[in-house]
Structures are given as C-alpha cells and as structure tokens.
Amino acid sequence: MEQFLLAAALAVVAAAGIAAAVLLARQRQVTAELREQNAALARGVDLREKELRHLAEVRLPELVESLHTPGVRVTGPLHDLPRLAPAYGQALQTVMDLFARTGARVREQADQSAKSTLRGMMRAVQSLANEQQLAISTMQERHDDPDVLDGLLRIDHMNAQIGRRAQATAVLCGSWPGQQRSASSLSDVVRGATSRIRDYLRVNLQGAVNTAVTSRAVEPVVLTLAELLDNAARHSRPDTSVEVNFRTAHNGVAIMIDDAGVAMDAEELKRAAELLSGDASVDVHRLGDPPQVGFAVAGVLAARYGFTVSVDTRSPYGGVRAVVFLPSALLTGVPAEPETEPAASGPAEEAAAAPAPVRTGGPSTAGGLPKRSRAAVAERAADTGGDGGDAADPDAWREPARPARETAAGLGAWQRGTRSGRAGTPPGVEGKDLRP
Numbered sequence: 001m002e003q004f005l006l007a008a009a010l011a012v013v014a015a016a017g018i019a020a021a022v023l024l025a026r027q028r029q030v031t032a033e034l035r036e037q038n039a040a041l042a043r044g045v046d047l048r049e050k051e052l053r054h055l056a057e058v059r060l061p062e063l064v065e066s067l068h069t070p071g072v073r074v075t076g077p078l079h080d081l082p083r084l085a086p087a088y089g090q091a092l093q094t095v096m097d098l099f100a101r102t103g104a105r106v107r108e109q110a111d112q113s114a115k116s117t118l119r120g121m122m123r124a125v126q127s128l129a130n131e132q133q134l135a136i137s138t139m140q141e142r143h144d145d146p147d148v149l150d151g152l153l154r155i156d157h158m159n160a161q162i163g164r165r166a167q168a169t170a171v172l173c174g175s176w177p178g179q180q181r182s183a184s185s186l187s188d189v190v191r192g193a194t195s196r197i198r199d200y201l202r203v204n205l206q207g208a209v210n211t212a213v214t215s216r217a218v219e220p221v222v223l224t225l226a227e228l229l230d231n232a233a234r235h236s237r238p239d240t241s242v243e244v245n246f247r248t249a250h251n252g253v254a255i256m257i258d259d260a261g262v263a264m265d266a267e268e269l270k271r272a273a274e275l276l277s278g279d280a281s282v283d284v285h286r287l288g289d290p291p292q293v294g295f296a297v298a299g300v301l302a303a304r305y306g307f308t309v310s311v312d313t314r315s316p317y318g319g320v321r322a323v324v325f326l327p328s329a330l331l332t333g334v335p336a337e338p339e340t341e342p343a344a345s346g347p348a349e350e351a352a353a354a355p356a357p358v359r360t361g362g363p364s365t366a367g368g369l370p371k372r373s374r375a376a377v378a379e380r381a382a383d384t385g386g387d388g389g390d391a392a393d394p395d396a397w398r399e400p401a402r403p404a405r406e407t408a409a410g411l412g413a414w415q416r417g418t419r420s421g422r423a424g425t426p427p428g429v430e431g432k433d434l435r436p
Contacts, residue, residue, distance in 0.1 A: 047079055048088055054078050055092055060099060067103045111281075115173035122170035129163040157195070164196040164226055168297045171223070172282060177301070181218035185334045186253065189213050190244055193225035199233040202241050209246040210334055211253055217330045220301040224309060227294035228257050228322045236261030236319055243317070252327040260317035272311050278303025298324075306330060 058075055066072040081089025136156050143149060171177060184192070187208050194203045213221055232242045240260040247254045264272065275282065278299035287293055298309045308325045315321040 044085060047084065051077055051079065051081070051088070051092060055095070059096065063096065063100055064103060067100075067107050119170055119173040119175050122166045122173070123175070125166040126163060126170065129159055129166060132159050133163070157200075160196050161198060164223065167223060168227060168293055171300055172293055172297050177219040177223060181215055183212045183215050183332050183335050184218050185209075185212045186246060186255065189218060189222055190225060190255065192222045193229055196222075196226040197230040197233060199230075199238070199242075202233055202238070203229055203244060204241045205244045207246055209248060209253055211248075211331050212334045213326065214330050214332050217305050217307070217326070220305045221307070221324070221326065221330075224298045224301050224307075224324060225255065225257075227297050228309070228324070231294045232257055232259035232261070232320070232322065235259065240317070249325075252325055253331060255324040255326070257322040257324075258315040258317055259319040260315070261319035263314055263318065264311065264320055269312055275299045276302065276309045276311065 054075075054077070059077075062072060062074045066074055077089065077092065079085075081092070133156070136152055136159060140149060140152050140156075143152065167177065185208075187205065190203075190205055194200045194205075197203075229242060229244075236242070236259040243256075243258045245256045245258075247256060272295050274280070275295040276299040278301075282296045282300065287296060295309075295311070302309045302324075307327060307330060309322065310325075311320055311322045313321040313323065
C-alpha cells in the first residue's frame with residue numbers, strides 16, 4: 001500500500017514538474033514575443049517620430065519653397081512607409097496634399113490680388129501716357145524749330161516705351177490690348193513694333209510680303225513683336241543688328257527675329273517654351289527681379305488670338321531666333337494706300353513713297369528719330385478714332401504746310417510706322433477692354 005502511495009506521489013510530482021516545465025517554456029515564449037512586440041512598437045514610435053520631425057523640418061518647408069520657386073524638389077519620406085507603416089504613411093501624405101492645396105490656393109489668391117492691383121495701376125499709367133501723347137502731338141504741331149522738334153520726338157519715343165511697358169503689364173494681368181486698328185501690312189506692323197523699343201535703330205527689316213494682318217490682330221502682333229525685338233536688342237551687343245525677315249508658308253507667314261547675342265541653354269529654352277505656350281496662368285511673382293515679362297506677354301497674346309511664338313531655333317548669328325507664325329486666318333490683303341496730292345518729283349519724294357528700311361528710313365533728326373509733319377499727325381488722329389476709318393479730313397488741316405520736298409524727305413518711313421504702330425487709345429476709352 002505504501003509503495004502504491006509512493007508511486008502515486010512520484011507520478012503527481014512528475015506531472016507537476018512537467019506542467020511547470022511546460023508553463024515555464026510557454027512563459028518564456030510569451031515573454032520573447034512580448035519583447036519582440038515591444039521592440040517593434042518602439043521601432044514604430046521611433047520611425048513615426050523621425051518621419052514627423054522630417055515632415056516638419058524638411059518636407060513642408062521644401063513644399064512651401066516649391067510653391068514660389070520652380071524646379072525645387074520636395075524630399076520624400078525617410079523610410080519605406082507603404083511597407084512599414086502604410087496607414088501612417090497615407091496620413092502623412094494626406095497632410096502634404098492638404099498643405100499643398102492650401103498653399104496653392106493662397107498663392108492663387110495672392111496672384112489674382114497682385115494682378116488686379118497692377119492692372120488698375122497700369123490702366124492709370126496708360127491713360128496718362130495717352131494724354132501725354134496728345135500733348136506732345138499738339139506741341140509738335142505748334143513748333144517748327146528743329147531743336148524743339150528733336151526734343152519732342154525724343155520725348156515721344158520715350159513715352160511710346162512707357163506706354164508699351166504699361167500695356168504689356170496690363171495684358172499680363174488679364175487686360176486686353178485696348179486698341180482696335182485697321183488692317184496693316186506686315187512691314188508696317190514690324191515698323192510699328194520697332195518704334196516702341198529703345199534700340200530701334202538696330203532693327204533691320206529685310207524684304208517685304210504683300211500681306212496684311214487683320215484688324216483684330218494688329219495690336220496684339222505689334223505688342224508681341226515689340227517685346228521680342230526689345231529682348232533681342234537687350235540681350236545682344238549694342239554694336240550688332242537685329243534682323244527681321246519674313247517667310248511665307250502654305251498656311252500663313254512666319255516673322256523671324258534673329259539676334260547676335262548669347263544663346264539660351266536647355267533650362268532657359270524649357271522655361272521660355274512654357275511661357276510662350278500660354279497654356280497656364282502666369283504667376284507674376286515668378287517673373288524675376290526685375291520682372292522679365294516679354295515671353296509671358298507674347299504667350300498670353302498668342303493663346304488669345306491664335307498665333308504661335310517660339311524661340312527653340314538657334315540664330316545663324318549665334319544668338320536666338322524668335323519666330324512669330326501668323327496663320328492664314330489672321331492675314332488679309334494689303335489695304336489700298338490713300339490718294340495724296342501730287343508733289344514735285346525728286347529723290348526725296350521717291351524715298352518717301354518707297355518702303356524704307358527701319359534703320360535708314362530717310363533723314364532724321366540728330367538722334368536718328370524721323371520728323372513728322374502736320375499731315376502725319378492728322379493721319380495719326382484718324383487712326384486713334386478707334387474704328388480704323390479715315391476720320392481725319394485733310395481739308396480740316398488748313399495751317400501752312402512745309403514744302404513738299406522737306407516733308408517727303410523727313411516723313412516717309414515715320415508715317416508708315418505711325419499709322420500702324422504708334423496710334424494711341426482714343427480719349428474716353430482709356431482703361432476699357434476693347435475685345436475683338
């Protein structure tokens with residue numbers, strides 16, 4: 001009996017030992033698993049802390065900078081969050097997207113506010129420039145002294161540049177060119193654009209095309225060419241010329257502007273192509289300091305009126321070739337020249353009647369600006385009537401005129417450029433949108 005009890009006790013002890021060993025092994029396994037879980041949780045917390053700190057210190061600041069500076073790369077997360085912490089990674093991406101949308105909305109609102117302010121300011125400047133233009137024209141009619149006229153013409157030229165810059169800025173901010181013209185020949189359009197830039201004497205117009213630009217597109221094309229010519233002149237040496245040529249295609253005409261300046265690199269060409277495409281709204285905060293508005297204005301006008309502008313071709317003179325392509329829809333026949341009184345025949349009169357190159361269009365003042373007569377201002381007043389018609393009656397100008405030879409010698413090319421390129425906005429319509 002005692003042996004049976006002893007055996008039973010030993011069996012119980014053995015069973016208890018086995019159970020204790022099993023429990024101990026299980027406890028060790030659970031402890032190891034808990035340790036692994038704690039380690040994983042600790043690593044997850046550390047990963048999240050690092051990612052959150054990286055988001056606040058690196059990614060969000062880079063995102064803010066990218067909203068204002070093109071080409072800034074935004075750094076990604078430090079770890080492979082889609083694999084290690086997919087839910088947390090998605091949450092961080094949601095924060096980034098929300099921040100980006102908010103920043104873009106704030107930037108758009110600031111851009112629209114800046115454009116609205118600039119548009120109003122430029123309309124005021126345009127109005128003042130137009131009033132000043134009328135005053136200058138009146139003074140030119142009152143004074144026959146060559147020195148006085150020389151000064152007035154210089155002021156006239158500077159005022160034209162001020163007006164162009166104000167007009168370009170207004171267009172960039174959403175305004176319309178604000179002038180409606182009669183159809184003008186391509187040569188006159190180029191001359192009109194040339195008369196609005198500082199280095200107009202460096203522009204050399206080669207050849208001619210028996211084609212005109214339709215009324216609605218004259219002013220946009222003139223402003224576009226003026227900006228491109230100004231860019232070409234400013235980015236090339238002052239002792240070089242800017243060549244302008246025409247090339248006729250089956251579906252339109254190309255106006256090619258070649259300079260001898262420094263060629264554009266790949267990044268500059270890419271940026272220029274973006275601006276000239278006119279596909280996206282131009283952020284006025286990204287135009288540099290000082291602002292570079294030429295390509296942006298050209299792109300806006302090209303998109304609105306249906307022509308194209310490109311600068312992706314190298315000039316044969318080592319610089320940049322800008323090409324303005326006008327489709328057939330924007331072209332028409334050359335309007336007939338108005339009849340004029342017959343004048344005494346001579347070299348001066350023949351020079352005035354023939355299309356003259358921009359750089360050498362007849363005698364000029366001491367500074368190279370051509371002189372204008374009362375007849376030229378009368379024609380200009382007709383153009384500023386707004387409808388392109390012959391609003392000025394020659395019989396109304398009964399003041400004594402200069403001799404025909406002097407008038408013809410000094411005004412041949414100037415009259416052509418004035419009629420198509422320098423007409424101001426009629427009084428009373430400053431700041432209004434004259435949409436086509």
